[in-house]
Amino acid sequence: MTKPMKIAIASGKGGTGKTFISTNLYNLLQKKGLNVALVDCDAEEPNARLFLTEGILKSSREVNQKVPVIDESKCTYCGKCAEYCNYNAIFFLKEPKIVNVLEEICHGCGACSVACSYGAITEKDDLLGHVSNFEFSNKSALIESRTRVGVYSSVNVLKAAIKEASGFDLVLFDAPPGIGCPFIQTVAQADYVVLVTEPTPYGLSDLKQSIETLKGMDKPYGVIVNRAGLGNDVVYDYLKKENIPLLMSIPFDKNIAVSYSKGELLTDQDSKWKEKFSELFNKVKEEYGNSNN
């Protein structure tokens, strides 16, 4: 079996159209008969499922992390666990004697258990979220990561979802917005990154930050301009100057917005858009090939 191709659809700025692109691309390719998985990595606000309603829920499982439990009867208040904790998740005072696990900032790394020589630390499961698997025809799937409300970081949940997307010929990641840990953990797993932006100064500012991040990670990328016709030329000038491929341009069109607002897929409604998303996929494959993968 050849290595699966993994494409992340990402953006620095929120609301640029990542889910719009990824759900339509998935819909088109899945209906063409490809064996493809779309992983909704936006674990804080997953909503690809709102557009991809045809799949049937095959499984849903919990993602847990280990958090320490300190047995104060065995604790000698040496403070080594707090010293080992890189996240300040153990509050420790010698006088008065206090040792307290701050579960909401614990990363579950287990360093405190290693630090304790008195057997005072055991671990318990803490529910971080769920990974749900929706099956479509051709054994294609939508894999959704969903963080439990109040959980500090979505990283472990989205990583579990990405892990579940193995054995497919093609994997698409609908990345979380921003350029923080969730974004980095998603694009790190991808062979190629499609950045979605809008042609405005805000779009450009955030696009530059995403590109700086990707350069540091040595990831090949291309750009989709959504809502073209809006704003000004700053994004186009930047792409030209930096020699960054423009993969697709989607006009600022009321009809597209109306259809999206109803949860409809453009690739189900309009053959012109089917064609356009096909071209996008071919272009990505070509760029991916050129990037020496």
Added chain:
Amino acid sequence: MKIAITSEGNSLDSKMDSRFGRCAYFAIYDTNTKTTDFFENPAKDSPEGAGPKAVEFIASKGVKKVVAGEFGGKAKALLEKLNIEMQQEKDKTISEIIKQL
């Protein structure tokens, strides 16, 4: 009683720091001896959990009251638990705050 004041610098003329967990210094004023010591805040560059770490630091110095611009949620909960009184001030110098204590 020892009172901690968040500070931007390490002198009495310094302005108080509006942040608690990530303030640059803590000025710790002792009401018995009327002296003030300045300590660099060990939590100021923590990637995470600066608030709890700063509480840990001032509590280990025997502080019973703290003056800052504002307190984050995690720090507030811990300060309450430790019965350390919180007072909010803004835009004053350390010596101005000490005068009004």
